[in-house]
Amino acid sequence: MLKKFALSACMAFGLVAATGAQAAPVQTALSIVIDGSGSISSGDFEVQRDAYATVFADASVLKADGSVVINVVQFSSNAQIEQTAIRINNEADRATLIASINAMTQLNGSTAIGDGINLGRSDMDAFLAGLPAAEIATNFSKLIDVSTDAGNNAGASPVVATNDAVGGGYSAVNCLAVGAGNCSFMTGDGQVFSANSFADLQPVLENKVRTELGTIPVPATAALLGLGLIALGAVGRRRLAA
Known part of the structure; x- marks a missing residue:
């Protein structure tokens, strides 16, 4: 009997190892x-x-558990997919994803923000249309994340x-405005983030992406408070047991 149980357990473990851990449902399309x-x-x-x-290389910002879908578009006089x-x-x-970002070469030209938004949307929606409904979380959200150092001057209207x-x-x-970046095209519930220059971009970008993906880190004071409460609870349980 014990041998049969051990054999069944090994087979189950092998099946999990072969198929991999089940992915989390998609919560955010960015x-x-x-x-x-x-x-x-x-x-x-x-x-x-x-x-x-x-x-995006930071695992505390972007979880690699299946809960996020990302694409990358670069825009200038027109727009192109960098990562579908x-x-x-x-x-x-x-x-x-990171290899695609690192392989980007600057387009150079005008500023067609609307074209970038439209291309990002169409590529994302095409991917999501192929996902079974069961793989989409109940709190699922779709977001578009624009960064620019200027105002729109070409292509489709970014407002439209x-x-x-x-x-x-x-x-x-x-929208993340860098320097003189113009985010006035935004409507609805969109948020504006600002960086004084590209030298100041990374921490602002990280805050923006954490906000969009819901991976805002717990402040150190709150974490310490939580540890303190856990310790007090453990002490209380020991006293009751004594």
Whole structure:
């Protein structure tokens, strides 16, 4: 009997190992829309690119458990997909995303924010349409994340693109303004984040992405308070047992 139980347990373990851990349902679809226009110097574009790669490499910011789908679009006079929508199920998926970001080369040209929003949305929606309903969380949200150092001056209207996205089920189009970046196209519940320059971008970007993905770290004081309460509870239980 014991041998049969052990054999069954080993078979079950082997099945789990072969198939991998079950992914969490998708909670957030995040479309990253990055400015690659000519108003950004080549050095600043590299700083921007490196900031995105660094933020998404942090496992405390982006969980690799299947709960997030991300795509990356770069816009200038037009827009192009840098990373088509990918569900971050594991570290290999994270590495794919970061490699795509690191491979970006600046488009240089005008600033077509609306085209970037529209392309990010269409690519994301095409991916999500292929997911079974059972893999979507009840608190699921779709977001578009724009970063820019200027105002729109080419392509589709970003106001119309934003309204269309919100009307199409997106919770918000958020905007990170770098320097003189203009986020006046935003409507609805979109949030504006600001960085004085590209040198100041990374911490602002991290805060923005944490806000969008719900991975805001617990402040140190709150964490210490929680540990203190746990310790007090343990002491109280010991006293009762005595």
